[in-house]
Amino acid sequence: QKEVEQNSGPLSVPEGAIASLNCTYSDRGSQSFFWYRQYSGKSPELIMFIYSNGDKEDGRFTAQLNKASQYVSLLIRDSQPSDSATYLCAVREYNFNKFYFGSGTKLNVKP
Amino acid sequence: GAGVSQTPSNKVTEKGKYVELRCDPISGHTALYWYRQSLGQGPEFLIYFQGTGAADDSGLPNDRFFAVRPEGSVSTLKIQRTERGDSAVYLCASSPGGGQDLVLTFGAGSRLTVL
Numbered sequence: 001q002k003e004v005e006q007n008s009g010p011l012s013v014p015e016g017a018i019a020s021l022n023c024t025y026s027d028r029g030s031q032s033f034f035w036y037r038q039y040s041g042k043s044p045e046l047i048m049f050i051y052s053n054g055d056k057e058d059g060r061f062t063a064q065l066n067k068a069s070q071y072v073s074l075l076i077r078d079s080q081p082s083d084s085a086t087y088l089c090a091v092r093e094y095n096f097n098k099f100y101f102g103s104g105t106k107l108n109v110k111p
Numbered sequence: 112g113a114g115v116s117q118t119p120s121n122k123v124t125e126k127g128k129y130v131e132l133r134c135d136p137i138s139g140h141t142a143l144y145w146y147r148q149s150l151g152q153g154p155e156f157l158i159y160f161q162g163t164g165a166a167d168d169s170g171l172p173n174d175r176f177f178a179v180r181p182e183g184s185v186s187t188l189k190i191q192r193t194e195r196g197d198s199a200v201y202l203c204a205s206s207p208g209g210g211q212d213l214v215l216t217f218g219a220g221s222r223l224t225v226l
Binding site: 008042043045046096097099102103 | 142151152155159206214216218219220
């Protein structure tokens with residue numbers, strides 16, 4: 001079974017700070033990497049995806065990928081209380097359409 | 112439709128009963144996935160359809176679970192002889208057929224409670 005590991009948290013940051021969320025994965029053949037946000041009682045919604053080494057920025061969000069270290073992270077700049085949610089990391093296998101999810105990191109942004 | 116639609120949103124049943132959960136994917140999406148999410152856990156893969164056929168059903172926990180997608184659109188997840196351990200939120204997701212930017216869009220989920 002492919003493994004996707006995340007610290008369950010909770011990660012607490014003050015409003016306006018940078019939140020850093022981390023994820024490691026076991027399968028070196030993984031191709032694409034996704035960050036989903038899940039509010040309590042709701043379904044996951046896509047924040048962004050990345051498939052090349054380096055950084056990818058989208059507004060306040062930056063995804064960082066290091067395939068050699070099998071590590072992907074999500075930075076949230078200027079964190080807002082509305083960012084408080086569980087963040088799920090997902091990995092897609094190379095040449096397959098199966099996605100594996102981590103158990104998520106709970107983020108609390110304090111006003 | 113505009114989004115992935117799942118019915119029922121909530122289902123309470125008794126141990127041993129049969130349950131059907133329905134998913135209507137985004138129009139034109141050929142790939143359809145079923146996941147199961149327990150409290151405090153990430154979504155767990157169950158089965159994936161490409162068109163009408165099950166491309167990968169390796170996540171189905173046992174033969175009590177079965178899913179169909181007869182016309183390549185709506186899918187039904189069927190659970191026989193339900194057990195209390197089947198209680199979870201069942202998430203359906205759909206995606207365009209393929210490509211490097213393949214992403215999942217989830218429905219709101221069906222919460223199943225087995226008493």
